[in-house]
Amino acid sequence: MRVPLYAHGVREPLHTPASPRGRCLQDDFIRGLQLMTDKNMPFDACVRVDELDDLAQACEQVPEATVIVDHMGNISDLHNLESSSDALHRLGELPNVYVKVSGYPTDDPRFVSTLLDLAQAAFSSKRLLYASNWPVVGLYADFDSHLSILLNRFAGDDDFFLNNARNAYHIVERKIS
Numbered sequence: 089m090r091v092p093l094y095a096h097g098v099r100e101p102l103h104t105p106a107s108p109r110g111r112c113l114q115d116d117f118i119r120g121l122q123l124m125t126d127k128n129m130p131f132d133a134c135v136r137v138d139e140l141d142d143l144a145q146a147c148e149q150v151p152e153a154t155v156i157v158d159h160m161g162n163i164s165d166l167h168n169l170e171s172s173s174d175a176l177h178r179l180g181e182l183p184n185v186y187v188k189v190s191g192y193p194t195d196d197p198r199f200v201s202t203l204l205d206l207a208q209a210a211f212s213s214k215r216l217l218y219a220s221n222w223p224v225v226g227l228y229a230d231f232d233s234h235l236s237i238l239l240n241r242f243a244g245d246d247d248f249f250l251n252n253a254r255n256a257y258h259i260v261e262r263k264i265s
Contacts (some may be wrong), residue, residue, distance in 0.1 A: 098129060
């Protein structure tokens with residue numbers, strides 16, 4: 089794998105048909121996660137919802153790894169939410185695992201509220217990241233409703249909208265002189 093010089097992380101799409109089930113439990117994946125940790129690089133994990141437990145197992149093997157769970161673990165309904173709750177809590181127990189708050193449908197306010205409650209209970213408020221998922225958000229919600237829900241819940245929270253991403257991706261402000 090070639091990583092650009094100024095990359096702040098790596099993402100391997102584990103949710104696509106091309107990715108074999110259980111990929112994040114394979115030895116070479118665990119070695120890669122350890123190598124990224126050694127290089128102080130975060131890993132963005134976009135997994136199938138039914139493989140969140142696998143991701144938790146992988147992260148438990150390399151607990152010092154910085155991992156960002158993309159799209160709220162691809163949880164899209166109350167059934168997925170209930171079946172994924174334990175895995176999200178396990179991921180949330182690891183101090184370097186973050187979750188991007190994006191990727192869920194907004195047409196069921198009860199589901200969205202329960203999902204956000206779960207994310208806030210499982211993860212420290214310092215490990216929740218805003219992500220617009222634009223323009224893909226148009227496949228499952230409209231951008232305005234997605235953003236409005238998050239503004240109502242996290243208004244004025246600079247950690248959620250800015251600082252947590254800086255921490256997760258190890259981004260420092262560069263002063264140009």
